[in-house]
Amino acid sequence: MRTGPFAGRTVAALGQDLREGRTTATELARQALDAVAGLDPALNAFVTVDAAGALEAARQADGELAEGTDRGPLHGIPVGVKDLIMVAGLPVTMGSRHFSGYVPDHDAACVTRLRQAGAVIVGMTTTHEFAYGPTCDRSATGPSRNPWDPARMSGGSSGGSAAAVAAGMVPLALGTDTGGSVRIPSALCGIAGFKPAYDAIPSDGVFPLSRTLDHVGVLAGDARDCLLAYRCLTAQDSGQDAGQDSGQDVSRARVAWLDPAGLFPGDPRVVRAARAASGAEEEVRLPADAGGELRETYTTIQSCEAAAVHADRLADAPELFDAEVLDRLRAAEEVPGWRYVRAMAARERLARTVGELFGRHDVLALPAVPMTAPPIGRREAVLDGEKIAVRAALLAYTSPWNVLGLPALTVPAGLVDGPDSPNGPMDSPNSPMNSPSGLPVGLQLVCRPGQERLLFEVAARLTHS
Amino acid sequence: MRTGPFAGRTVAALGQDLREGRTTATELARQALDAVAGLDPALNAFVTVDAAGALEAARQADGELAEGTDRGPLHGIPVGVKDLIMVAGLPVTMGSRHFSGYVPDHDAACVTRLRQAGAVIVGMTTTHEFAYGPTCDRSATGPSRNPWDPARMSGGSSGGSAAAVAAGMVPLALGTDTGGSVRIPSALCGIAGFKPAYDAIPSDGVFPLSRTLDHVGVLAGDARDCLLAYRCLTAQDSGQDAGQDSGQDVSRARVAWLDPAGLFPGDPRVVRAARAASGAEEEVRLPADAGGELRETYTTIQSCEAAAVHADRLADAPELFDAEVLDRLRAAEEVPGWRYVRAMAARERLARTVGELFGRHDVLALPAVPMTAPPIGRREAVLDGEKIAVRAALLAYTSPWNVLGLPALTVPAGLVDGPDSPNGPMDSPNSPMNSPSGLPVGLQLVCRPGQERLLFEVAARLTHS
Numbered sequence: 001m002r003t004g005p006f007a008g009r010t011v012a013a014l015g016q017d018l019r020e021g022r023t024t025a026t027e028l029a030r031q032a033l034d035a036v037a038g039l040d041p042a043l044n045a046f047v048t049v050d051a052a053g054a055l056e057a058a059r060q061a062d063g064e065l066a067e068g069t070d071r072g073p074l075h076g077i078p079v080g081v082k083d084l085i086m087v088a089g090l091p092v093t094m095g096s097r098h099f100s101g102y103v104p105d106h107d108a109a110c111v112t113r114l115r116q117a118g119a120v121i122v123g124m125t126t127t128h129e130f131a132y133g134p135t136c137d138r139s140a141t142g143p144s145r146n147p148w149d150p151a152r153m154s155g156g157s158s159g160g161s162a163a164a165v166a167a168g169m170v171p172l173a174l175g176t177d178t179g180g181s182v183r184i185p186s187a188l189c190g191i192a193g194f195k196p197a198y199d200a201i202p203s204d205g206v207f208p209l210s211r212t213l214d215h216v217g218v219l220a221g222d223a224r225d226c227l228l229a230y231r232c233l234t235a236q237d238s239g240q241d242a243g244q245d246s247g248q249d250v251s252r253a254r255v256a257w258l259d260p261a262g263l264f265p266g267d268p269r270v271v272r273a274a275r276a277a278s279g280a281e282e283e284v285r286l287p288a289d290a291g292g293e294l295r296e297t298y299t300t301i302q303s304c305e306a307a308a309v310h311a312d313r314l315a316d317a318p319e320l321f322d323a324e325v326l327d328r329l330r331a332a333e334e335v336p337g338w339r340y341v342r343a344m345a346a347r348e349r350l351a352r353t354v355g356e357l358f359g360r361h362d363v364l365a366l367p368a369v370p371m372t373a374p375p376i377g378r379r380e381a382v383l384d385g386e387k388i389a390v391r392a393a394l395l396a397y398t399s400p401w402n403v404l405g406l407p408a409l410t411v412p413a414g415l416v417d418g419p420d421s422p423n424g425p426m427d428s429p430n431s432p433m434n435s436p437s438g439l440p441v442g443l444q445l446v447c448r449p450g451q452e453r454l455l456f457e458v459a460a461r462l463t464h465s
Numbered sequence: 466m467r468t469g470p471f472a473g474r475t476v477a478a479l480g481q482d483l484r485e486g487r488t489t490a491t492e493l494a495r496q497a498l499d500a501v502a503g504l505d506p507a508l509n510a511f512v513t514v515d516a517a518g519a520l521e522a523a524r525q526a527d528g529e530l531a532e533g534t535d536r537g538p539l540h541g542i543p544v545g546v547k548d549l550i551m552v553a554g555l556p557v558t559m560g561s562r563h564f565s566g567y568v569p570d571h572d573a574a575c576v577t578r579l580r581q582a583g584a585v586i587v588g589m590t591t592t593h594e595f596a597y598g599p600t601c602d603r604s605a606t607g608p609s610r611n612p613w614d615p616a617r618m619s620g621g622s623s624g625g626s627a628a629a630v631a632a633g634m635v636p637l638a639l640g641t642d643t644g645g646s647v648r649i650p651s652a653l654c655g656i657a658g659f660k661p662a663y664d665a666i667p668s669d670g671v672f673p674l675s676r677t678l679d680h681v682g683v684l685a686g687d688a689r690d691c692l693l694a695y696r697c698l699t700a701q702d703s704g705q706d707a708g709q710d711s712g713q714d715v716s717r718a719r720v721a722w723l724d725p726a727g728l729f730p731g732d733p734r735v736v737r738a739a740r741a742a743s744g745a746e747e748e749v750r751l752p753a754d755a756g757g758e759l760r761e762t763y764t765t766i767q768s769c770e771a772a773a774v775h776a777d778r779l780a781d782a783p784e785l786f787d788a789e790v791l792d793r794l795r796a797a798e799e800v801p802g803w804r805y806v807r808a809m810a811a812r813e814r815l816a817r818t819v820g821e822l823f824g825r826h827d828v829l830a831l832p833a834v835p836m837t838a839p840p841i842g843r844r845e846a847v848l849d850g851e852k853i854a855v856r857a858a859l860l861a862y863t864s865p866w867n868v869l870g871l872p873a874l875t876v877p878a879g880l881v882d883g884p885d886s887p888n889g890p891m892d893s894p895n896s897p898m899n900s901p902s903g904l905p906v907g908l909q910l911v912c913r914p915g916q917e918r919l920l921f922e923v924a925a926r927l928t929h930s
Contacts, residue, residue, distance in 0.1 A: 211806075304802030308810075311803050336798055337769030337805035338776050341676075345773075 003147070004035030007168030011077055011225040014171060018065065018076050025065070025076030025120060029058035032078035032122045035169040042150050045163035047083045047141045048091050049123035054078065057120040064118065071118030073228040079114060080164045080173035083124040083141070084131055084207040085216070087111050090121075094207050095129040095139035095157075097320040098313055108205025110174060110216050110233055117232040122170055125160030129325045131176055131209045132306060133157055134184050134394040137376045138322045145376070146189055148439055152373040155185035155394065157209075161219045162189040172229055173219045178209045179298060180369075180398025182217035183410040187368035187442025190412050192459075193219045194226035195398075197449035198405030201233045210305035213298070213402045223411050223459035230452075253454050253461075255280045256361035258446075262286035263294070264396030265384040266370035269416040273441040277413035278365035279462060284357050293346055294354075294400040295392075300343035301403070303332035351404050358448050363458050367397055368410035368442030397444060407452050411459050413443035468612070469500030472633030476542055476690040479636060483530065483541050490530070490541030490585060494523035497543035497587045500634040507615050510628035512548045512606045513556050514588035519543065522585040529583065536583030538693040544579060545629045545638035548589040548606070549596055549672040550681070552576050555586075559672050560594040560604035560622075562785040563778055573670025575639060575681050575698055582697040587635055591625030594790045596641055596674045597771060598622055599649050599859040602841045603787045610841070611654055613904055617838040620650035620859065622674075626684045627654040637694055638684045643674045644763060645833075645863025647682035648875040652833035652907025655877050657924075658684045659691035660863075662914035663870030666698045675770035678763070678867045688876050688924035695917075718919050718926075720745045721826035723911075727751035728759070729861030730849040731835035734881040738906040742878035743830035744927060749822050758811055759819075759865040760857075765808035766868070768797035816869050823913050828923050832862055833875035833907030862909060872917050876924050878908035 006014075017023045033051050040046050061076040081087055084094040086104040088111075093099045107115065114121065126144035128136045136156025137143035144159035146152040147167040154163045158175025162185030165173050175182040177195040186193025194217050201216035208214055218229040257280035260266050286294075307314075310329050318326055357364060370383055370393050379390050401408040415438030443462070447455040471479075482488045498516050505511050526541040546552055549559045551569040553576075558564045572580065579586065591609035593601045601621025602608035609624035611617040612632040619628045623640025627650030630638050640647040642660040651658025659682055666681040673679055683694040722745035725731050751759075772779075775794050783791055822829060835848055835858050844855050866873040880903030908927070912920040 300802070304806050307801070307803035308806035311807075333801055333803060335802045336772070337765070337800045337802045338772035338798060340802035340805050341769050341773035342776075 004039055004168030005031040006035070006078075006165075006171040006221070008221070009171060010221055011073060011171050011228050014077060015073050015075070019070070025058035025061035026055065028076060028078050029054045029120050029122070032170050036122065039167050039169055043145045043147060043163045043167055044142045045125055045144050045160040045167065045169060046080065047093060047124045047126055047160065050090055050121060053090070054120050054122045061118050061120060071116070072232060073117075074114065074172070074232050075118030077119050077172055078122045078170045079119045080122055080125040080161050080170045081111065082158050082161050082173070082175045083127045084176065085111060085174055086205040087121060087124065090124060092124060093141060095127040095131075095141055097140045098317065100140065104205075106205060109202040111205065113233050113235065114174070125158070125164055125173055127160065128157035129322045130207070130310070131157040131178060131181055132325050132328060134180055134391055136160070136185060138324050140322065143376050146373045148190065148373065151375055152439070153188065153376050153378070155188035155369070155373060157181040158219065159185045162186050162191060162193070165189070165219050165221060166191050171221060172225060175217050175219050176206060176209070177215045177217045177402065178213045179302060179395045179402050182215075182219060183368045183398045183408060183442065183444060184394050186219050187410045187444075188373040188440065190440030191219060191221055192223045192226050192409065192411045193217060194223070194230055194409045195401065195407065196230060196234070196452070197407045200407075201230070208309050210302040212305060213302055215402065223409055223456055226409065227456045253363060253458050254361045255363045255365055255458055256357070257283045258357070258364040258366040259283055259285045260366045260370065260397055263291040263400065264370050264393060265386045265388060266367060267372070267383055270367050270369070270371060270441050273414045273416050274365070274367035274443045277443045277462060280365050282361070284361065284364070286357070287353055290350060290353055294350060294403055295396065297343045297346045297350065298395070298399040298403050300335060300339050301347070303335045304337070304340040307332040307335070347403055354400070354404060362447060362451055362454050364446045366444050366446075368444040369394055369398070370396055372416060372439035372441065401446050405449070406446050407449060407455060408444055408446045409455055409459055410442035410444045411462065413441045415440055469504055469633030470496040471500070471636040471686070473686070474636060475686055476538060476636050476693050479542060480538050480540070484535070490523040490526035491520065493541060493543050494519045494585050494587070497635050501587065504632050504634055508610045508612060508628045508632055509607045510590055510609050510625040510632065510634060511545065512558060512589045512591055512625065515555055515586060518555070519585050519587045526583050526585060536581070537697060538582075539579065539637070539697050540583030542584050542637055543587045543635045544584045545587055545590040545626050545635045546576065547623050547626050547638070547640045548592045549641065550576060550639055551670040552586060552589065555589060557589060558606060560592040560596075560606055562605045563782065565605065569670075571670060574667040576670065578698050578700065579639070590623070590629055590638055593622035593624065594787045595672070595775070596622040596643060596646055597790050597793060599645055599856055601625070601650065603789050605787070608841050611838045613655065613838065616840055617904070618653065618841050618843075620653035620834070620838060622646040623684065624650045627651050627656060627658065630654070630684050630686060631656050636686060637690060640682050640684050641671060641674070642680045642682045642867065643678045644767060644860045644867050647680075647684060648833045648863045648873060648907065648909060649859050651684050652875045652909075653838040653905065655905030656684060656686055657688045657691050657874065657876045658682060659688070659695055659874045660866065660872070661695060661699070661917070662872045665872075666695070673774050675767040677770060678767055680867065688874055688921055691874065692921045718828060718923050719747075719826045720828045720830055720923055721822070722748045723822070723829040723831040724748055724750045725831045725835065725862055727756040728865065729756070729835050729858060730851045730853060731832060732837070732848055735832050735834070735836060735906050738879045738881050739830070739832035739908045742908045742927060745830050747826070749826065749829070751822070752818055755815060755818055759815060759868055760861065762808045762811045762815065763860070763864040763868050765800060765804050766812070768800045769802070769805040772797040772800070812868055819865070819869060827912060827916055827919050829911045831909050831911070833909040834859055834863070835861055837881060837904035837906065866911050870914070871911050872914060872920060873909055873911045874920055874924055875907035875909045876927065878906045880905055
């Protein structure tokens with residue numbers, strides 16, 4: 001398996017190529033469609049490909065550019081959209097048999113913005129069923145697979161978006177992130193993923209999982225492309241080159257390493273790689289108990305809100321759910337309301353407690369995920385000597401920032417050997433990156449709302465160092 | 466039984482007497498203490514009387530007035546405080562054996578404001594156990610009784626405050642209102658009661674029942690006194706005579722009768738009396754289903770939030786709860802979280818739907834309670850030919866305004882014969898008001914936040930007509 005045409009090519013570079021006549025939107029769309037045709041049978045990143053729609057949008061983008069209409073950084077850029085974000089006229093399945101054949105007649109607000117920015121929608125990318133799982137290996141449309149080793153999870157729930165970008169089928173994709181669903185697959189697939197502050201990108205027209213935790217986010221090859229897309233989606237693009245430094249003294253951005261042991265056990269090699277990539281000299285710790293409280297708060301809120309979304313389907317047609325998702329929703333239905341009320345109160349307390357960590361630091365750094373990509377279907381593993389549940393582990397370092405609604409970015413932080421080679425095909429000949437002995441690690445950077453520019457400047461500094 | 470010295474005497478008139486030398490705060494405090502000693506054995510309105518504290522506060526109030534320090538309309542006025550609002554140094558029981566012997570060391574925020582306004586705290590008034598019931602006949606400190614007929618409920622949960630004011634023991638009292646707990650006993654005892662907009666009076670230091678429904682409110686002989694107290698408690702007293710017209714054209718205040726049948730069956734005599742008192746010429750109706758949705762939304766939110774408050778006590782010492790309260794809390798613990806999530810969403814929808822009723826009207830009028838005071842202990846009754854649950858009936862016309870957080874005032878609207886004289890001692894010789902054949906009805910007025918002045922001006926117009 002080879003990587004596609006967009007591996008290593010940034011949105012920023014593609015935009016330059018487009019404007020300087022070295023390529024056209026139509027050529028980029030054709031390259032994307034060809035790459036999907038060639039690579040996706042092994043990865044299942046795409047559920048639906050809209051060749052006609054993509055080529056039509058690309059022709060329009062080319063026409064506009066030729067006429068001097070420039071919609072900005074996403075103009076003519078091929079994009080994948082997670083299969084629970086409404087795109088008018090395309091089948092959107094939510095990864096569920098409940099919605100097989102469903103075709104929305106309206107675009108989600110973020111899709112409207114994508115179109116206004118001139119992006120070319122290539123198709124819908126695989127989601128874990130109803131986005132209710134960080135593994136992306138339970139979906140009515142089949143599991144998405146990790147381009148580094150197709151026997152391994154992409155991570156999820158925005159697994160198709162991550163695999164599509166990581167394999168170079170598209171340079172950019174939309175995802176959603178309720179507990180890490182943008183950042184987990186980004187980290188496991190070796191790309192960048194950004195979950196903005198709560199409600200920064202509107203969620204109208206996005207199928208909900210857990211309303212107070214759901215975030216729309218972006219996945220791309222590097223942090224700079226995430227920022228470009230984020231600005232377009234929040235209509236903050238001012239025409240300036242977003243990759244440039246702001247002119248602020250970036251050296252003053254104070255980065256602290258947040259000891260992840262306060263949240264969950266981590267594979268020491270993963271933690272070491274992320275820490276080295278962070279360059280952080282200072283270290284902070286969560287207050288005692290905060291880690292456990294964050295996890296419990298997350299689980300309680302997500303359970304109750306997800307069950308609220310699905311209670312009628314659970315009553316009317318439980319047989320249409322994937323068995324694992326059904327089991328989890330049944331358990332979620334049983335969580336008593338008073339626990340939700342307490343979780344919402346704990347959330348406010350935790351926001352104050354954790355907020356104090358930002359008193360002396362602008363950006364907190366920690367791994368995005370405590371482990372590298374486990375094999376598809378794996379539900380238990382050993383991490384740092386402890387037997388752990390894979391789902392809980394995958395979510396452990398990302399979900400706190402959904403509870404608190406804070407902006408969080410993951411960027412590639414190198415490779416380590418897979419932690420469980422005896423159980424997984426570490427040296428798979430299918431690995432597309434020619435890195436049979438290593439799997440990617442993500443470094444996560446977290447900031448307060450309003451400090452996003454600083455977050456991305458720190459990311460740029462790390463990447464360039 | 467006779468009525469006490471404050472029956473028919475308003476806070477406004479008492480203030481005039483104080484400032485013109487016809488009485489002193491000390492004399493008013495003594496009158497209140499004597500009235501409690503004489504009248505309360507039959508009514509159980511007070512749980513704790515603080516004679517020493519009241520006389521000390523009164524002496525200080527007299528001293529200040531003599532020195533020319535005037536703290537405003539509540540200066541020197543005796544006040545009762547519901548037995549779950551913290552008063553430093555006094556036992557506060559919440560009506561529960563869980564808190565027998567509990568003495569807080571801080572005043573609630575509203576008590577601090579009372580003291581700053583120069584009020585004289587006479588003691589703590591009976592609450593339904595943990596305020597979890599509109600009947601006020603289940604309390605570790607015994608039921609409060611209706612001054613119109615001590616065999617009947619005062620209504621609750623602020624039953625002691627209402628009985629104390631109705632019987633003329635004090636001219637003013639603080640209560641709390643989660644589903645009607647200020648307005649229900651005010652209506653059943655024939656006085657005025659005001660539940661402000663959500664969070665208008667701070668609830669710090671008030672023992673919670675259901676955080677998003679809890680309101681601190683005031684009970685007094687008439688609406689004008691409620692407004693005086695409300696302004697002092699919200700620090701909005703500007704020194705002007707709050708009973709005067711604002712100079713606005715009150716005739717423009719548009720009052721509509723809200724057909725209460727959309728909420729719950731009502732005793733036709735009660736509905737007629739309230740409607741006649743309202744003087745409303747126009748009539749509006751709730752949208753179909755809104756009544757049922759409001760009731761269900763209220764019950765779900767209250768259940769989950771109350772269980773969140775009490776879960777640890779339920780686990781550790783269930784035997785200390787009243788049996789009926791325990792049963793209700795056990796049921797509340799079982800309400801699933803997804804129903805709470807849906808109720809919170811329904812609440813937002815209902816706010817929009819019901820908000821539209823205010824498009825052409827400033828004030829909605831309806832009865833405060835669908836019936837007159839039932840006998841103590843009564844849990845079932847017949848209303849307009851329908852067998853109903855007494856608790857649900859008592860709450861039916863008031864709780865919607867807690868769900869929506871709207872200001873709501875009840876004012877006396879005359880008397881009707883008790884609905885169930887075969888079961889209750891309608892012609893009790895104990896009736897303090899010499900109205901053996903009638904029980905009071907309350908007219909409720911509801912407005913949008915920010916329109917409170919209009920609400921009180923409408924009340925004044927009705928009272929004076």
